Amino acid sequence: MRRPEVKRLVTVLMVMAMVTLMTGESGDASTPPTTGPHGAFFEKVSYFGLFRARRWMVFLTLGLLAYGLMFLYQRYSPPVRKRIRTVTATPKRLVQMRSSRFAVYAVVIVIALSIPHLVTQSYWMYLIVEQVGVWILLAEGLNVVVGFAGLLDLGYVAFYAIGAYITAWMTGVLPAPPLFHHAIPTLWVIPIGVLAAMVVGIMLGIPTLRLRGDYLAIVTLGFALIIDDYVGNQNGITGGGEGSLTVPHFSVNLGVWHYHWGLNPVPYYYLCLIFVVLFVVVFSLLEHSRVGRSWVALREDEVAAESIGINPLKYKVMAFAVGAASGGFAGVLSAGLVGNINPTMFQYQASINILILVIFGGMGSIWGVALGAVFVQVITSYMDNYQPWGFQINDLYMYIGALLIIMMIFRPAGLMPSRRRRREIKDFEETGEGHLDEVLTGDEI
Amino acid sequence: MTDAATTTETVFDVRDITLRFGGVVSLRNVSMHMNRGEILAVIGPNGAGKTSLFNSLTGVYEPQEGQIDFTNRNGRTIAVIGKKTHRIARAGVSRTFQASRVFSALTVFENVKIGAEDHGGIGVVGAILRGPATRRGEHASDQLTLELLDFVGLRKDANLIASALSYGGRRRLEIARAIATDPDVILLDEPAAGTNPSEKLELAALIRRVRNERNVSVLLIEHDMKLVMSLAERIYVLNFGGVLAEGTPAEIRSNQAVVEAYLGTSTNEGAA
Numbered sequence: 271m272r273r274p275e276v277k278r279l280v281t282v283l284m285v286m287a288m289v290t291l292m293t294g295e296s297g298d299a300s301t302p303p304t305t306g307p308h309g310a311f312f313e314k315v316s317y318f319g320l321f322r323a324r325r326w327m328v329f330l331t332l333g334l335l336a337y338g339l340m341f342l343y344q345r346y347s348p349p350v351r352k353r354i355r356t357v358t359a360t361p362k363r364l365v366q367m368r369s370s371r372f373a374v375y376a377v378v379i380v381i382a383l384s385i386p387h388l389v390t391q392s393y394w395m396y397l398i399v400e401q402v403g404v405w406i407l408l409a410e411g412l413n414v415v416v417g418f419a420g421l422l423d424l425g426y427v428a429f430y431a432i433g434a435y436i437t438a439w440m441t442g443v444l445p446a447p448p449l450f451h452h453a454i455p456t457l458w459v460i461p462i463g464v465l466a467a468m469v470v471g472i473m474l475g476i477p478t479l480r481l482r483g484d485y486l487a488i489v490t491l492g493f494a495l496i497i498d499d500y501v502g503n504q505n506g507i508t509g510g511g512e513g514s515l516t517v518p519h520f521s522v523n524l525g526v527w528h529y530h531w532g533l534n535p536v537p538y539y540y541l542c543l544i545f546v547v548l549f550v551v552v553f554s555l556l557e558h559s560r561v562g563r564s565w566v567a568l569r570e571d572e573v574a575a576e577s578i579g580i581n582p583l584k585y586k587v588m589a590f591a592v593g594a595a596s597g598g599f600a601g602v603l604s605a606g607l608v609g610n611i612n613p614t615m616f617q618y619q620a621s622i623n624i625l626i627l628v629i630f631g632g633m634g635s636i637w638g639v640a641l642g643a644v645f646v647q648v649i650t651s652y653m654d655n656y657q658p659w660g661f662q663i664n665d666l667y668m669y670i671g672a673l674l675i676i677m678m679i680f681r682p683a684g685l686m687p688s689r690r691r692r693r694e695i696k697d698f699e700e701t702g703e704g705h706l707d708e709v710l711t712g713d714e715i
Numbered sequence: 716m717t718d719a720a721t722t723t724e725t726v727f728d729v730r731d732i733t734l735r736f737g738g739v740v741s742l743r744n745v746s747m748h749m750n751r752g753e754i755l756a757v758i759g760p761n762g763a764g765k766t767s768l769f770n771s772l773t774g775v776y777e778p779q780e781g782q783i784d785f786t787n788r789n790g791r792t793i794a795v796i797g798k799k800t801h802r803i804a805r806a807g808v809s810r811t812f813q814a815s816r817v818f819s820a821l822t823v824f825e826n827v828k829i830g831a832e833d834h835g836g837i838g839v840v841g842a843i844l845r846g847p848a849t850r851r852g853e854h855a856s857d858q859l860t861l862e863l864l865d866f867v868g869l870r871k872d873a874n875l876i877a878s879a880l881s882y883g884g885r886r887r888l889e890i891a892r893a894i895a896t897d898p899d900v901i902l903l904d905e906p907a908a909g910t911n912p913s914e915k916l917e918l919a920a921l922i923r924r925v926r927n928e929r930n931v932s933v934l935l936i937e938h939d940m941k942l943v944m945s946l947a948e949r950i951y952v953l954n955f956g957g958v959l960a961e962g963t964p965a966e967i968r969s970n971q972a973v974v975e976a977y978l979g980t981s982t983n984e985g986a987a
Contacts, residue, residue, distance in 0.1 A: 552843050559842030559849075560832040560856075567818050567829055574816040577773060578830040578896050579804040588839055690820040 278679055279337055286333035289672045290325050293665035333676075340680040382543055386536045396535040397655075399607060402647045403542035404600045409627040409643040410549055410636065411596035416625065417634030417688065418557060419589035420569030421479070422487040424621055425494030429594040431616035432470055433463040433601020435501060435508060438611055443514045446507040456606040457520045460599060467598025468591045475590035479583055482572075494621055502613035513612030517605045531606075538607045545603070546640075549596045554636050556592065565589060566690055626670060630677060632684025634691045642685050646670070724751040725786055726900050726932050727772065732781030732796075734767055734956075741767040742778065743956040749900070751788070754926055754933045756947035758940075758967075760977050763953040765936045766813060769902050772934075773810055774800040787899045788930075809898035811889040813905050813936075819878035826877050826888055827863055830895030831856040859895060866928075867891040867921060883914040887921065894929055901925065903935040907942050915939065919946050940978065944968070952977060 389395050412426045438444045440462060442453030478489045501508040520541070521530040531537045556562050564585045567575035572582055605611050631642020650670075654663055677684070683691045729747040733740065742764045749755050757765050770776040772783060774795060783795035787807040795803055804810075809830075818826050833852060841849040864870040867887040872880060880888060886906055893901050903922070907915050919942055926933050937943045943950065944964045952959040952973050959977075960970045967973055 555845070556839065556842050560829070560853075561839055561842050563821065563825055563829045563832070566820055570818045570820055571816050573775070573800075574812065574818070576800040577804055577810050577812075578892060579801050580829075581799070581801045592839065 275341065281679060282333045282337045282676055283330065285672050285675050286329045289668055290329045293662070293668045336676055344680070379547075386539055392533075392535060395539060396607075397651050399535050399538045399542055400604065401651045402644055403539065403546065404604045404607075405624070405627060405647050406546055406640050406643045407542070407549065407596045407600035407603070408624045409631065409639045410546070410553060411593045411600070412624050413628050413631075413634065413636065413639045414553055414556075414593035414596075415589050416628055417632075417639070417691070418553075418562060418569075419565040419586055421586060421589060422483065423490045423590075423593075424487045424618075424625070425490035425492070425497075426593070426597060426624055427616050427618070427620040428494045428497040429467040429471065429597030430601045430604070430620070431497050431501060432467050433598035433603075434605040434611045434615070435601070436463045436466045436598075437602045437605040438509075438514045438517050441518050443516045443518070444507065444509055445505070455521055455523065456518050456602070457522060459606075460602050463602035464595050464598045467594040467601070471590040471594030472587055475587035476583070479586040479590065491618070491621075494616075494618055498613055498617055501616065509612075511613060513610065515610040517609050517611060519609060520606045535607070538603065542603055545596075545599055549599075550636055550640070553592075557636070561585065561588065626674065630674060630685060632687040632691065635684065635686055635688035638684050638686030638688065645685070646673075725749070725784075726751045727934070728782075728784040728786075729768075729772070730782045730784075732771060732778040732783060734764075734771055734776055734778040740956055741776075742771065744781075745953070745956070745958055747951055747958070749932065749934060751899070752926065752930070752932055753948050754922065754935070754946055756943045756950045757934065757936050757953060758938070758943055758950060758977065759953035759959070764956040765953055766904060767956075768953070769810065769904055769934075769936065771796075772902060773808055774798050774803040785900075804896060804898075807897075807899035808902065809893040809896050809900070809931075810902035811886070811893050811904055811906060813908065815882065815885040815889060817877040817880075817885050817888050817892070819876065821877060822873065823869055823875050823877055823880065823888055824860060824864070824873040827891045827895050828856050828860040830892040831859045831863070863891045863895055866894075866924070883910045883918070886910065886918065890921065890925065894925060894931055898931055900932040900934060903933065903937075905936055905938065907937055907939050915942055918942075922946060 385398065386395060389398065408426070408430060411429070412423065415421050415423045415426065435444070437456060437459045439446060440448050440454055440459045441456055442448040448454070474490075474493055478486060478493075481489060501513070502511055504510065519531050519533070520538070522528065564575065564580050567578075567580060568582055568585055576582060604615075627643045627646055628639055630646055631640065632638030650666065653666075653669075681687070725748065727747065727749040729745060731744050731746055732742055733744055734742040745764070745768065747768075757768060759765055767776060771778050772785075772795060777796055781796075784792050785795050785803070785806065785808060786792045791806075793803075793806055795808075798806075818829070821829070833856075841852075861870065861873075864873055867890060869880075869884065869888060869891065872884065877885065877888060890901070890903070890906070906922070907918055910918060922933055922935070923946065925931050935943075935947070937946075947964060949962065950964060950967045951961050952967060952970075954976045960967060960973050962970065968978070
């Protein structure tokens with residue numbers, strides 16, 4: 271084995287050792303954890319899991335497994351990838367590529383449509399909408415901002431909050447009276463919520479998007495904290511810490527036909543699916559249009575982009591507004607599904623969680639981000655519900671952190687990287703030009 | 716030298732610009748005049764202010780004093796100082812950079828197409844709906860892109876990613892991207908840096924064709940004296956942020972001050 275391989279293996283095992291030591295049952299001050307030998311010293315040591323043989327075995331095996339799989343993948347994938355890369359766009363090939371792509375879309379749609387029939391438990395269906403569907407929307411929206419335009423937005427959750435609070439406000443369940451003192455059904459809030467998020471995106475973008483990199487990240491973070499503070503403290507307007515417990519569910523009332531969605535998650539699932547497809551189609555059309563190309567140009571080299579007539583501010587604000595749209599919709603959907611909203615749903619941590627999904631899936635890759643969101647969210651929900659290997663929800667971020675570190679070692683561009691991002695990273699590895707962070711975020715450091 | 720395209724019409728009129736960075740004076744009372752259709756070179760030792768001049772002409776830097784007027788081929792004159800770079804670019808001033816700055820994640824084709832596209836309208840709605848106007852625009856920029864790739868000889872590499880090109884290839888790609896914006900004038904910042912002698916010859920031919928076939932005036936910074944002397948019709952020499960001399964290649968070569976400051980004598984080659 272070559273040296274870098276050994277280095278990687280050691281890193282993976284170290285990450286796993288750290289996870290083993292720092293997670294699991296911790297007990298509390300008066301009742302230390304039950305596993306491990308007793309006695310004053312051993313109690314302290316076992317506190318950090320030093321003597322939990324089973325956990326050690328589980329995590330080290332997982333680490334070795336991950337390493338082995340990635341080793342095999344990287345050894346045997348280059349010839350395959352090389353063949354894909356050299357596919358030139360001859361018309362015949364293009365037709366083949368296009369039809370096989372449509373076949374993939376069809377399979378994905380069929381799977382998505384059959385999920386309500388496969389998952390019969392209402393509880394799990396509910397989790398799929400709330401924990402997966404909503405988060406795909408959030409991740410896809412943030413992907414436009416971070417992945418396409420290369421703007422690090424640490425306050426994306428603010429748009430989610432705006433969608434949710436607009437819903438509560440317009441349906442008349444907040445202390446503040448609804449617009450024109452007339453509550454409207456939740457379903458009709460969708461366009462208003464989306465539009466409101468986009469307008470706020472533009473309003474936030476125009477003054478702040480003149481900043482670059484780290485400065486922009488700090489300003490967006492501040493924005494999210496302001497929104498969080500506002501909804502948490504304006505008791506007379508937003509209901510303060512309690513928020514609202516009575517956001518009405520979606521309902522359709524067309525005179526002759528009346529349908530109330532109530533607590534059944536299936537109709538929410540279909541609504542969510544329709545909008546996920548809509549946003550994915552819109553975002554991928556944008557990615558391959560002159561707007562998407564301008565985003566890449568700005569991300570790669572703002573000075574060169576400006577020199578060919580691209581207005582940086584305009585395209586960045588556009589990315590903010592477009593990205594905000596799906597966040598706003600996710601807020602409306604989530605409020606209507608769960609039926610209650612409160613400030614804890616929209617804290618800073620949520621922004622980071624969305625960013626994790628984007629990075630894990632592959633920045634700038636629509637399919638990668640969707641896949642990453644499904645993967646991380648399903649595993650998280652599963653672990654939370656079944657608690658295998660003594661999983662505790664407090665340790666969630668330890669596991670996610672470990673996952674991200676291992677991901678960055680083997681696949682720095684994410685689970686399913688976008689073609690353009692992969693090129694950037696490849697360019698970096700071959701030429702050694704630039705700083706890798708710069709390559710990843712498109713910012714000058 | 717074919718100077719059929721040269722006219723007495725003015726493209727750039729630079730009057731007494733002074734550019735300072737804190738206490739450092741980068742350009743001092745520089746005046747310059749460029750005619751439509753000419754190939755004009757700016758030479759001078761390192762730190763003389765050549766790239767600062769380029770950055771002032773394209774709106775990257777804002778000189779504190781003086782005035783820069785740019786006149787496009789429709790006769791409209793704009794004041795450059797105080798305008799944003801992308802607006803000056805759209806008015807008809809295009810450029811390349813000292814260090815190659817291609818978009819390495821995009822293909823060669825996309826690199827040129829992005830320059831060929833109209834960046835005026837809002838675009839999001841058009842991109843989503845793909846209406847006839849958008850399709851027409853796409854088609855037109857595709858055609859122009861292919862034409863320009865032929866022009867610089869990169870047609871066969873259209874589907875390669877830009878970073879896979881050789882250094883000389885990247886320089887030609889940058890020129891194609893710059894003329895894709897349909898400019899009146901193109902500013903080339905050391906186009907021959909890092910290229911080998913045969914590439915230099917090709918490059919000189921390409922620059923001449925840019926002027927003759929695409930009707931673009933050329934302003935270039937270059938250190939390779941052989942290239943400059945064979946290519947340029949007129950030369951400005953900068954030294955310590957000021958204009959040292961101006962004239963035809965023959966005049967510059969025989970100018971005693973220029974020889975002392977920059978060109979060096981034949982017995983003392985390269986002493987600057």
